[in-house]
Amino acid sequence: MTPGASGPAATMRVSVLHEAGRLELADWPVPAPGPGEVLVEVRSVGVCGSDVHYFQHGRIGDFVVRSPLVLGHEVSGRIAAAGPGVDEGRVGSRVAVEPGAACGACAQCKAGRYNLCPDMRFFATPPVDGALAQYVVVRADLAFDLPGAVSDDDAALLEPLSVGIWATGKARVTAGSSVLIAGAGPIGLVAAQVARARGATTIAVTDIAPHRLAAALRNGATMALDARDPAGPGQDFDAFLDCSGAPAAISAGIGALAPAGRAVLVGMGPDEVTLPLGRLQQRELTVTGTFRYANTWPAAIGLAASGAVDLSGLVTGRFGLAQAEQALRSTTEPGTIKSIIEPWR
């Protein structure tokens, strides 16, 4: 297959999830970009916890894998073809892909909250296929041109970086902020990096795994704390970001906020969380949840290109499409932060 000047091939390899635990390679026709769309030859796909969850359980909450599903929503690539109405000059451009297409016409979209669009079509969320394939079609405005300083792997990781940008923005992390982050998985680590990039000067990260705490210190944390330490994470943080989903961590984090502090709950966890009402009131704390992100790719590209955040240190393994299952299983290994799948291999 020789994408680029010679145009895409007629078929492509795809990794398809048929049901929990059954991932198979297939040859599918290369899709054609419709009006306003581009065909992207995929370069890097980051493996996310949600991919792993679909692979293991065949569902996430109400989203059930009822028909074969392509996983993967952290995506970079190269524009291989332009659909009608799209500037042909974009063909050949290296791009990062924002994986969700909102409707653009509902009240949420018009208000700038397109992440809350009820008609969102999001990669690798049933029934919408993702990017564990040699090619994907996306709306042209969701393929963001990349400067040379942002590698293909970095560009795939602009998606989790966007989660960190969004969450730290909701938490109003700014110059001089003190921030507590629970959970040093990929999201906690990018959140710590973005907190630093926004000017936070105290960035405490809690986790229970020593290797993740060590990673935190390499990714912006000024303090790494064992989440089980009975002394707790300290006091008077301006912001708390939960990237763990653990009720005990949420409780400890909210207890560590200064008056007027903000808690942002990013990590998926149990159905319910229990919060201390009196403390919310006496300190006028704010608690909010986040759902993905909106309008973050330009900032994400800028932060990655300027070196304000460093995504390359997160990549701990690279796999071909044929090794997709191995990539998914790698995420639970101690040394793994982020596994990358390269469908072009």
Next chain:
Amino acid sequence: MTPGASGPAATMRVSVLHEAGRLELADWPVPAPGPGEVLVEVRSVGVCGSDVHYFQHGRIGDFVVRSPLVLGHEVSGRIAAAGPGVDEGRVGSRVAVEPGAACGACAQCKAGRYNLCPDMRFFATPPVDGALAQYVVVRADLAFDLPGAVSDDDAALLEPLSVGIWATGKARVTAGSSVLIAGAGPIGLVAAQVARARGATTIAVTDIAPHRLAAALRNGATMALDARDPAGPGQDFDAFLDCSGAPAAISAGIGALAPAGRAVLVGMGPDEVTLPLGRLQQRELTVTGTFRYANTWPAAIGLAASGAVDLSGLVTGRFGLAQAEQALRSTTEPGTIKSIIEPWR
């Protein structure tokens, strides 16, 4: 006693809480205003649930009545004397009193969040005496001049009105908002009125008492709903104000919020509240508690003077200082919304 031009008398009557359930009249010396302070001859004092709680239980949480305490923090009056450094021209002015004196120098005060000042001295909060007395001394900047359109009773009720202004502000209630309010006690009712004054166009109030639901409809509510109705309060409110402290109401209210909705928890309730994590995230809901108010008296006076809110309808009984216990007990009677004590009687 002839206050005003002839100056205050040497002693004054005061209603003193000695311990739970024991309220006694006493004659105390009229205090002298210090530098930057004024002496206020008290005209109206609203009875608040916290007064009742101190009377019944001798404490609210960590605040314990260890020595005799004067209740009352919803206060209006007339400036009877000016302390050193205060314009003598203010003597004779009708004023509403903001009952909390923050330090003005801590980080919270400097940030404009003086309600969170750790050194706040607040009327009728041990060990600070309140206003069930013929005179009180307050800092001059906490005695706000009143226009004629605001009666003495109205002026006392600018304090609960301030709670409503603050809570609706935190909830970002604005033109066209749809607002759900749980609890039609005095705070719920003023919140409904302020919501209307801010331009909210749907104002649903829930309660379990028919007479309070009827009061809601007289105080700004566009809908009054039985809180026990299994159909729930409906959907897609922009803001939810809990003025009930009831866990079931909080849960129902948060469940009724539209994407990006704000819940503001005003009512004091149990130690903990349980919130639906997934819904907070998928809808990016915000939950915050409020603690009193800051910088609300000018707006409160404006709203009362313009008629945008009507406080007179809240007053259901007036009592002299000698009837303070009766006034406190009246608050649990079905017809009572707000009882007023007039120490000058």
Next chain:
Amino acid sequence: MTPGASGPAATMRVSVLHEAGRLELADWPVPAPGPGEVLVEVRSVGVCGSDVHYFQHGRIGDFVVRSPLVLGHEVSGRIAAAGPGVDEGRVGSRVAVEPGAACGACAQCKAGRYNLCPDMRFFATPPVDGALAQYVVVRADLAFDLPGAVSDDDAALLEPLSVGIWATGKARVTAGSSVLIAGAGPIGLVAAQVARARGATTIAVTDIAPHRLAAALRNGATMALDARDPAGPGQDFDAFLDCSGAPAAISAGIGALAPAGRAVLVGMGPDEVTLPLGRLQQRELTVTGTFRYANTWPAAIGLAASGAVDLSGLVTGRFGLAQAEQALRSTTEPGTIKSIIEPWR
């Protein structure tokens, strides 16, 4: 012509501006709604200053009438037909029409600022036709269902009301605000009404025409002031809305702002305005311009339906399509506030 159940007719009457000063009636085919669009039988069209400007000068700035143009962008009507993909159940609904269709995919649209979309297609702005016709086609999401309490005329005036909602929002007019408004034309009057609906308690309006000052007092102003009064409008307003475009009024208004005051420049005026730099700095004043509005129709409908604003008092004349020129010319007559054209007459 019998719209509704029997479907729209094949042709419709249209008022067409061929060049400055030349307005002619024509019979055009009734357009067919495309996918996601609806056909609206027009009921009321408000005449706006921009319509008058195009009629008189054939241009507004860079927007030049090069080919025949249909004027009119303040529009209400009834859905006469639904295009593909639109719920047929909407046919027959009374609707207010938001007259600008933004692209939904550019950075401004995605950020919730669709009014700044560079690809906006706006009624009666060359080369996009407006609504001085018996029918118009609009995107279904731009036709907002109306409650019975909002008349056809009111519904047309939700467009200027939206300007007032947007401008007062930018000015952060809220409960207790003191607001100065320069210019008591239709925009100044709706701005005054919305300021009142948002809880502003001092609303001073300046103008030079006595009949407009009188109108201001009927539309929310608490004070009406001669703009030429050398004493100026007073001091310490929280917000200033210029709805006049007059440099002297802008200068006076900014000079009347309190510390941290906001000036919002709504009125179109000369190319440049001169502002007092030292005062902007010493008082940390904010000056912003507004361009139309975004996401205002739901609030506008709510305010009109609840009676928080009253648009009916603005209508001073009604005209048929054949009298469109007369309607346009009426706007400069002293008694005129808002002229309505009813194409169904």
Next chain:
Amino acid sequence: MTPGASGPAATMRVSVLHEAGRLELADWPVPAPGPGEVLVEVRSVGVCGSDVHYFQHGRIGDFVVRSPLVLGHEVSGRIAAAGPGVDEGRVGSRVAVEPGAACGACAQCKAGRYNLCPDMRFFATPPVDGALAQYVVVRADLAFDLPGAVSDDDAALLEPLSVGIWATGKARVTAGSSVLIAGAGPIGLVAAQVARARGATTIAVTDIAPHRLAAALRNGATMALDARDPAGPGQDFDAFLDCSGAPAAISAGIGALAPAGRAVLVGMGPDEVTLPLGRLQQRELTVTGTFRYANTWPAAIGLAASGAVDLSGLVTGRFGLAQAEQALRSTTEPGTIKSIIEPWR
């Protein structure tokens, strides 16, 4: 003189401005700290343009040097004595001094805008003396403890850093922002550094002096542009900070803003600025002035201590108190960025 454990001496050397151009050394009694105050032995004082202006002209606007004035308001030192009510344990602490004492009780102070307090007492602003002295007395809450990572010189420069923090905050500079800064004097340079610390990824600085443009590139700028280049600074900046006071720069900067862009006018300039009204409206630009800062020292200390900003590179000369005039005159020399006076020498 041996401050510290042995207590301050009885007299101190002071540099006193008697009138424009006449600066003299004097021996004054060491002041005693009053209640809530501390005596600070001054370590470093940065020379600001306003000091130079008072020295040269004897006035800045309405502030006129009518009686002998001590200059200097960028101050660090060591607490030499604690007044009544101040923790004695603070004696010996290294501190940065915030040079303005607001009243804490006016509406501006209570709203968190103490920089707009009408009763502000600010160092080196007639009739309030500044810090070109061996000792100064300040309110204890305005003397901020320093970590070891912040040197005495750095600590003095937290004052101009605060100007940069405040201005970039008003401009809402955040992760991914593109920022244009006019003027590469000390304020422009710290603004560039803070912009970088907040995550701005494009930071263009304009000036006309090559050595200042070179300094810009060492202080956070990603681009340094000749302000006279007819091509202008480019387009579509999210924020523009004027640190030049030059009308041409202000005009160019506002013309370079993207839709919804913010212009913050920091530099003192002519009485009036002329702004493009149509562009303010069509792009909904916001223009604001700034006056000093509020609540910035904690963030300033954090940024300096963490290395997110580097103030040491700004210091180009150090002088004793006897050389104060030489220090003031140095500021116009090409190589000078910031001159420091060390009264203890």
